[in-house]
Amino acid sequence: MLWPIFLTIGALARFVAEPRLRWGLRGGASYAATWLTCGYYGLFLTLLLPILAAPLLRSSLFRPPAIAVGTVALTLAAALVVPILVPQAQFTSTFTRSPPTIARLSAVPSDYLRLDRRALAQTACPGT
Numbered sequence: 534m535l536w537p538i539f540l541t542i543g544a545l546a547r548f549v550a551e552p553r554l555r556w557g558l559r560g561g562a563s564y565a566a567t568w569l570t571c572g573y574y575g576l577f578l579t580l581l582l583p584i585l586a587a588p589l590l591r592s593s594l595f596r597p598p599a600i601a602v603g604t605v606a607l608t609l610a611a612a613l614v615v616p617i618l619v620p621q622a623q624f625t626s627t628f629t630r631s632p633p634t635i636a637r638l639s640a641v642p643s644d645y646l647r648l649d650r651r652a653l654a655q656t657a658c659p660g661t
Contacts, residue, residue: 534571538567540563564610
């Protein structure tokens, strides 16, 4: 699930160096693949991309050809992601969990130090 993130960042770096349509399309498709693979990673990447892009910005990226390619990339990403995310948001908007359920299912620090006795590795590494 991490490859779309790496591909998006790579396409961004290539687009900054050479604002061509192929890098814009690759970036838009990779960004959409990130969202479609894992919504949390998509959200993470959405927050991370402006931070990564800020030091790379230069005046040539604000010229009409580069702006057009960036618009195409964002349009491609939106066209691939919006038809999935909007119905998903509507479907899950009424889903809730009670505080006791959240507390019961939440991890505690010791969960990270020992394996559940039902875990397969517990039979291979007893005592962990």
